[in-house]
Amino acid sequence: VDIDQGLRAYMIKVYNLMGLGLLITGLAAWGAFHLAVTGDGQLTGFGQLIYASAFRWVVILAPLAAVMFLSFRIQSMSVAAAQTTFWVYAGLVGLSLSTIFLVYTGTSITQTFFATAAAFGGLSLYGYTTRRDLSAFGSFLIMGVIGLLIAMLINIF
Known part of the structure; x- marks a missing residue:
């Protein structure tokens, strides 16, 4: 305790x-x-x-x-x-x-901020209450970010 x-x-x-x-x-x-x-x-x-x-x-x-x-x-x-x-x-x-x-508009910036804050808060609460180490998600999430960056670059053209 x-x-x-x-x-x-x-x-x-x-x-x-x-x-x-x-x-x-x-x-x-x-x-x-x-x-x-x-x-x-x-x-x-x-x-x-x-x-x-x-x-x-x-x-x-x-x-x-x-x-x-x-x-x-x-x-x-x-x-x-x-x-x-x-x-x-x-x-x-x-x-x-x-x-x-x-x-971007103030509304879209605010919505993005709160969506990100909610995801962070939810994962933090999940990790704290279940006492699970969430670092295993790291490599998966990095690959997701890389995929998003590639998709963003493709969408530019």
Whole structure:
């Protein structure tokens, strides 16, 4: 029972931190889009910078750089430094993903978010209540993602 309570407390902390990270990502994406695009759909100066200039590559690649930095330095970082890097990463991902607001409606983005959150929550609850290791699904799901990427590329043409 003590181990279960400790695991439960740990998992709640992890889920809370990840939830806060998702909130930061969403707010950064929403905020960046609203700073970048006027009400009539025209790009502001900020929008020109992050969406239509060579700087957009920095915006696109910055989350990858943050992940690489964190993965190389995580063992020697303090907890506070690692958390700060995670929050910066969450904001960078939001900035990078803000372009989805240029293509999709708020309704479709919201529906996709809630469908993904429900699937994650359902699988988490299933794994927690049945105490099954769901890592065996990993290779199957990766193959599904690869299949979806191939289908998306085919549909482009």
